[in-house]
Amino acid sequence: MATRSLFFFKVLLLFLALSDSFSATSNGQGVGINYGQIANNLPSPARVAVLLRSLNITRVKLYDADPNVLSSFSNSQVDFMIGLGNEFLQNMSADPTKAQSWIQQRLQPHIAKTRITSIVVGNEIFKTNDRVLISSLLPAMKAVYSALTNLGLEKQVTVTSAHSLDMLQTSYPPSSGSFRQEFIQFLQPLLDFHSQIKSPFLINAYPFFAYMDSPKEIPLEYVLFQPNQGMVDPNTNLHYDNMLFAQVDALYAAIKTLGHTDVEVRISETGWPSKGDENEIGATPENAALYNGNLLRLVQQRKGTPGKKSVPIDVYVFALFNENLKPGPTSERNYGLFYPDGKPVYNVGLQGYLPDIIYSSSASSIKNLNLWRALMGLAVAGLIGLDMGVKMRIPLVIGL
Ligand SMILES: *[C@@H]1O[C@H](CO)[C@@H](O)[C@H](O)[C@H]1NC(C)=O
Numbered sequence: 001m002a003t004r005s006l007f008f009f010k011v012l013l014l015f016l017a018l019s020d021s022f023s024a025t026s027n028g029q030g031v032g033i034n035y036g037q038i039a040n041n042l043p044s045p046a047r048v049a050v051l052l053r054s055l056n057i058t059r060v061k062l063y064d065a066d067p068n069v070l071s072s073f074s075n076s077q078v079d080f081m082i083g084l085g086n087e088f089l090q091n092m093s094a095d096p097t098k099a100q101s102w103i104q105q106r107l108q109p110h111i112a113k114t115r116i117t118s119i120v121v122g123n124e125i126f127k128t129n130d131r132v133l134i135s136s137l138l139p140a141m142k143a144v145y146s147a148l149t150n151l152g153l154e155k156q157v158t159v160t161s162a163h164s165l166d167m168l169q170t171s172y173p174p175s176s177g178s179f180r181q182e183f184i185q186f187l188q189p190l191l192d193f194h195s196q197i198k199s200p201f202l203i204n205a206y207p208f209f210a211y212m213d214s215p216k217e218i219p220l221e222y223v224l225f226q227p228n229q230g231m232v233d234p235n236t237n238l239h240y241d242n243m244l245f246a247q248v249d250a251l252y253a254a255i256k257t258l259g260h261t262d263v264e265v266r267i268s269e270t271g272w273p274s275k276g277d278e279n280e281i282g283a284t285p286e287n288a289a290l291y292n293g294n295l296l297r298l299v300q301q302r303k304g305t306p307g308k309k310s311v312p313i314d315v316y317v318f319a320l321f322n323e324n325l326k327p328g329p330t331s332e333r334n335y336g337l338f339y340p341d342g343k344p345v346y347n348v349g350l351q352g353y354l355p356d357i358i359y360s361s362s363a364s365s366i367k368n369l370n371l372w373r374a375l376m377g378l379a380v381a382g383l384i385g386l387d388m389g390v391k392m393r394i395p396l397v398i399g400l
């Protein structure tokens with residue numbers, strides 16, 4: 001009996017926590033999140049599905065097309081951007097049937113049940129400075145697009161790529177934004193293709209890097225979306241009070257120099273590390289909480305940039321979890337909102353829970369997930385107890 005009251009008490013807590021986080025995102029399409037998996041200690045995708053559901057996060061970006069993740073999210077409300085890795089581009093560019101088989105093997109088995117809305121072909125290709133790779137990007141995107149068209153999926157699944165902001169030659173003031181000269185021959189036809197197929201241009205933007213390089217010149221408040229006097233673009237008289245918006249408008253300006261005002265910019269990655277090496281100035285949990293917390297508020301308010309006020313910023317935060325196997329400086333392993341055990345790294349007003357489910361049945365994880373959802377629904381409604389031959393440990397509610 002004692003166990004059961006405790007169960008109901010915890011379910012009640014859980015319910016309250018959920019109502020709270022639901023209301024926090026009830027208007028607008030909400031923030032997306034990057035689900036990176038370069039780690040050996042992450043929870044199973046089925047558990048992550050419950051965590052994301054508790055957070056009311058319905059937009060996820062993957063760096064691959066991991067079948068475990070895609071099948072764990074079948075029949076969920078989550079929209080996926082899946083990744084097609086840089087290693088495939090050269091072959092697909094030379095032989096479009098390779099794109100066809102990738103789509104057949106990676107996308108087709110899941111598309112009926114899992115909401116895959118976009119394929120991100122290559123990540124930060126221009127940053128590699130590899131001419132062969134760079135010149136393979138557009139042909140590979142076209143091959144993927146044709147493969148989708150052959151299946152009648154080209155409207156349902158958009159084709160795009162994600163770029164590093166390094167591709168800009170000039171980003172200040174925003175109205176002077178321009179691309180690096182050596183990339184223009186590739187970017188012109190790339191943007192023409194985006195315009196033709198009406199797909200967004202994705203950018204990975206990290207004001208953290210700019211701040212880390214020049215902490216004396218750049219006010220911390222300006223990069224963290226805190227109150228500050230900001231700056232006025234002398235050409236447009238537009239006022240900027242945060243660097244991310246200035247970066248996005250600089251990209252819009254660069255795109256315009258190539259004749260396009262019809263391609264939307266979206267932010268495929270942005271974030272702030274909670275920990276870094278000694279030279280990674282600003283990488284603290286306090287700053288990460290301010291950056292991501294303030295960013296979430298701007299997304300919820302459906303804020304547009306000064307240059308595109310009517311277009312709400314579209315953001316995928318980097319990242320869901322700290323990833324312990326990422327190479328590079330300490331910051332690389334500390335961008336997560338959550339530790340692998342589901343505890344928040346800092347408070348950004350996102351309450352979630354990661355279930356720790358132990359079942360006596362041998363059902364597959366996906367059935368367990370649906371059973372879990374069904375049980376939670378009934379338990380919340382006060383209709384059932386726990387005596388159903390199911391051994392279940394109720395997770396602690398992660399309060400903030
Ligand atoms: C969850 O968020 C979506 C938008 O992301 C919103 O439409 C929906 O109403 C939210 N759910 C609840 C229960 O508030």
Ligand SMILES: *[C@@H]1O[C@H](CO)[C@@H](O)[C@H](O)[C@H]1NC(C)=O
Binds near residue numbers: 088
């Ligand atoms: C690309 O094609 C070559 C030759 O067919 C093959 O050996 C290689 O594994 C392919 N690369 C990928 C990533 O599929």
